[in-house]
Amino acid sequence: MTRMYLPFFVLLSACLPLHAQAIYPKREFRGAWIQTVNGQFCGLPSGTVKAALTGQLDALQAAGMNVIMFQVRPEADALYNSAYEPWSRFLTGVQGMAPEPYWDPLEFMVEECHRRNMELHAWINPYRAKTNITHELASTHIYNMYPERFVVYDNKLFFDPAFTENRIHICKVITDIVNRYDVDGIHMDDYFYPYPDGGTDYPDDGSFAVYGGDFTDRGDWRRNNVNLLIREIHETVRALKPWVKFGVSPFGVYRNQSNDPSGSDTKALQNYDDLYADVLLWVREGWIDYNIPQIYWHVGHPLADYRKLVDWWACNAENRPLFIGQSVPNTIMNADPENMNINQLPRKMSIQRSYRTIGGSCQWPAGSVVNNEGCYRDALMQEYHKYPALQPVFEFMDNEAPGRVGRLKKAWTEDGYMLFWEAPEVKDEMNRATHYVIYRFGHKEKVNLDDPSRIVSITRNTYYKLPYTEGKTKCHYVVTALDRLQNESRPVSKKIKL
Numbered sequence: 375m376t377r378m379y380l381p382f383f384v385l386l387s388a389c390l391p392l393h394a395q396a397i398y399p400k401r402e403f404r405g406a407w408i409q410t411v412n413g414q415f416c417g418l419p420s421g422t423v424k425a426a427l428t429g430q431l432d433a434l435q436a437a438g439m440n441v442i443m444f445q446v447r448p449e450a451d452a453l454y455n456s457a458y459e460p461w462s463r464f465l466t467g468v469q470g471m472a473p474e475p476y477w478d479p480l481e482f483m484v485e486e487c488h489r490r491n492m493e494l495h496a497w498i499n500p501y502r503a504k505t506n507i508t509h510e511l512a513s514t515h516i517y518n519m520y521p522e523r524f525v526v527y528d529n530k531l532f533f534d535p536a537f538t539e540n541r542i543h544i545c546k547v548i549t550d551i552v553n554r555y556d557v558d559g560i561h562m563d564d565y566f567y568p569y570p571d572g573g574t575d576y577p578d579d580g581s582f583a584v585y586g587g588d589f590t591d592r593g594d595w596r597r598n599n600v601n602l603l604i605r606e607i608h609e610t611v612r613a614l615k616p617w618v619k620f621g622v623s624p625f626g627v628y629r630n631q632s633n634d635p636s637g638s639d640t641k642a643l644q645n646y647d648d649l650y651a652d653v654l655l656w657v658r659e660g661w662i663d664y665n666i667p668q669i670y671w672h673v674g675h676p677l678a679d680y681r682k683l684v685d686w687w688a689c690n691a692e693n694r695p696l697f698i699g700q701s702v703p704n705t706i707m708n709a710d711p712e713n714m715n716i717n718q719l720p721r722k723m724s725i726q727r728s729y730r731t732i733g734g735s736c737q738w739p740a741g742s743v744v745n746n747e748g749c750y751r752d753a754l755m756q757e758y759h760k761y762p763a764l765q766p767v768f769e770f771m772d773n774e775a776p777g778r779v780g781r782l783k784k785a786w787t788e789d790g791y792m793l794f795w796e797a798p799e800v801k802d803e804m805n806r807a808t809h810y811v812i813y814r815f816g817h818k819e820k821v822n823l824d825d826p827s828r829i830v831s832i833t834r835n836t837y838y839k840l841p842y843t844e845g846k847t848k849c850h851y852v853v854t855a856l857d858r859l860q861n862e863s864r865p866v867s868k869k870i871k872l
Contacts, residue, residue, distance in 0.1 A: 399727065400826045401860075402763040403697045403734025405441035405666070406434050406743055407497065407563075407623075410464045411448040411505065414741070417467030420477050427479075428486060433744040435490045437751045438759025443561050443623075443736065444483045447498035447547065449505055450516060450533070454480035454555070458547050460512035470512025484556050491809060491832050493765065495559030495621070496551050500544050500603065502565055504531035516543060525578060528571035535567065535599040536581035544603065545610045552614045558858075559619035560611055564668055566600050566624075566651040569643070596650035601661075608661045616771065617804055617858040621664035623699050623736065624653045626671070626683055628690070638686040642678040657692040663768060665694055666736050670701035672708035673721055680718075684725050684732070691731035695766050698726050698735040706748030717748055723758050733766040761826035764811070765860040775861040776800075776807045779853050782866045784840070791842040793870075798855050798863065807855035811862065812838050817848035823865060832856075840872060847872045 408430060415423045434442065446453045451462035451469055455478050460470040465479065473479075480496060487494040503517055507529050511517055517524050523537045533540040548560055567576060582592055589595035604622075611620045629637035629646045637644075645651040656662045667687050671678040687696060706717045726732055737743050743751050767773070777798030784793055793812070800806045812831040815821055822828065831838055840851075848871055855863040 397727075398761050398826050400764060400824050400829075401733070401766050403441060403664070403695070403736070403766055404439050404759060404763060405443060405495075405697070405734070405736035406439050406740035407443045407736060407738050408445065408740045410445040410453055410462070411499075412739075413464055416464050420473050420475050423465070423473075423479070424477065424482065427483065430740060430744045431486055431490055431492070433751065434740060435492065437743055437754040438762065439492060439737075439743075440763060440765060441493045441495060441558075441736070442483070442487050442740075443495050443497045444480070444487075445497045445499075446480050446551070447496075448502070449499065449531075450503040451512075454478050454551070456547070457550060458543070459516065460514045463509070469510065470514055480551070480555055480557075488556070488834070491834070493558035495561040495619070496555070496557045497561040497563065498548070498551075499565050500562055501533045501535060501540075501568075502530065503533060507531055525576070527568055527576055528574070530568065532568060534578060534581050535596065535603065536578060536585045541603050541606055545606055548607055548610055549614060552611055552618055557618060559621060559663075560607065561620075562607075562622045564623060564625045564649070564651075566645075566649045567596055568649075570648055593647065593650065597646070597652045600650055601652060601655065604656050605659070605661045608663075619663040619768065619771070621666060622653070622656070622662050623666040623668055624651055625649060626667045626669040626699070627678060628653055628667075628686075639682050640678045654690060654692070657690075657694045660693070660770070662694060663771065664697060665691070666697045666699045668699035668701075668738070670699065670704055670738065672704055673718055673725075674708075674711050680722060681725055684729070688729040688731045693770070695733050695768065696731055697733055700735050700737050702737055702739070702742035702747060702750050706750055719748075719750065719753055719758075734763075762829050762832055763826060764832075764856065764862070767861065768859050772804050772857070772859045772861060774805060774857075775863045776805050776855045776857045778864050778866050779807075779810065779836075779855050782853055782868050784868060784870055789839065791840040791872075793838045793840055793851060793853070793868065795836055795853055795866070797836055803858070805857055807863070808858050809834055809856040809860070810836065811854045811856060813852040813854075813865075815850055815852065817850070821850075821852060821865070821867070823852065823854070823862075840870065842872050845871045 452459045453462050453465050461472050463469040484494045525532050525534045608620050611618050624645050627640050627642045627644050629644050630640050631637045645653050669683045671680050673680045705719050708718050710716050710718050710721045780796035782795045797807050813828045814830045850867050850869045852865045852867045854865050
């Protein structure tokens with residue numbers, strides 16, 4: 375893969391906060407993690423789970439979210455109809471038991487998210503096979519076929535990252551998901567090698583002796599094991615569907631300055647040294663398509679200050695989109711250091727949006743937004759996500775926009791006054807229009823497609839119902855087409871009286 379490097383002056387300026395930036399960006403990643411490992415759906419009737427999910431999606435859509443991370447593989451199991459892994463106990467209560475009446479949560483979520491103009495990223499945990507060693511595994515679970523490829527640590531069961539066969543299996547699972555479901559992304563969270571259990575080292579003496587090769591440092595060897603998986607997943611996804619993104623949300627600290635002078639001014643657990651996740655290498659090599667470090671601390675935290683970490687990641691974004699993982703509970707439970715009467719959401723949003731290299735955020739957990747804890751959802755709706763946003767441009771994946779819409783016309787129908795258009799011609803799947811953006815401007819108002827306040831709809835339809843009143847208000851509408859990666863076509867406009 376060809377890599378693009380930014381000139382030094384661009385990299386330097388990217389590290390400096392912007393003092394004049396649009397309050398409401400037209401393009402912004404606005405994600406939320408819907409977890410299943412917490413058991414919120416465990417054993418509930420199919421209809422109850424569907425209703426709960428649609429309720430959550432409605433609330434998240436109202437809050438301006440445009441990406442959903444849906445956890446579909448918590449412990450080498452599946453919240454979808456998998457040919458390789460058993461149904462998840464986090465869905466039915468018993469691993470290996472299909473839902474009754476039957477339904478496929480991943481298929482359902484893809485359809486429901488797309489209906490709401492949201493992306494759906496299938497969130498998997500790569501190595502975890504049991505969250506607690508006492509849990510029963512289905513007879514079809516891969517551990518029961520190849521127990522020698524697993525490790526028990528911290529009362530949990532894990533795939534041993536040293537085994538090539540494990541990487542092959544994980545890539546096979548991802549191939550199955552990408553081939554059979556219209557997902558927009560494959561997503562992994564912060565669980566690579568497991569979080570350290572006190573002073574107990576990960577028990578991989580045997581696999582290091584067999585597979586360590588020329589490595590003399592076990593940390594380097596472990597990092598290489600994870601590197602191989604990340605690279606192979608990226609190659610797998612790109613070969614199958616070049617529009618599907620592969621992203622990670624690592625722990626919020628890469629390295630502390632005490633271990634690396636170029637690290638962050640923090641004193642916390644480290645991706646590189648403790649989880650063996652060399653995130654910056656993945657970014658530099660282009661093995662991931664986006665990075666969402668989980669910066670779950672508050673502004674002013676003595677060991678891991680939010681502001682310092684956002685600044686560090688902004689300066690180390692390299693050549694891949696960077697978004698910020700936000701903790702809703704942490705944000706609302708801590709007061710703004712400069713105004714003790716409010717929580718830290720305004721401060722964090724101001725910091726996040728002040729860097730050129732940061733293109734949005736993802737909220738943890740989605741349930742806190744849905745439940746409007748600390749009036750968080752209200753704040754997103756009324757202020758920070760007041761207007762809709764398109765996805766950031768992923769130019770390294772595709773930078774060619776679809777053609778313009780055709781035959782834009784207005785017409786009266788039995789359903790009212792309508793705006794119609796035709797989809798642009800399609801050269802290939804990457805170029806196919808999947809969405810349309812409708813803008814409205816006043817009669818003498820200058821057309822500015824960078825102003826999201828002028829977006830009245832983002833739709834998959836090729837029509838839009840106009841808000842006709844008395845036919846005395848002159849305005850004009852502009853329609854553009856978006857492809858799968860939300861490259862935007864040239865505009866087509868029509869003068870209308872409403």
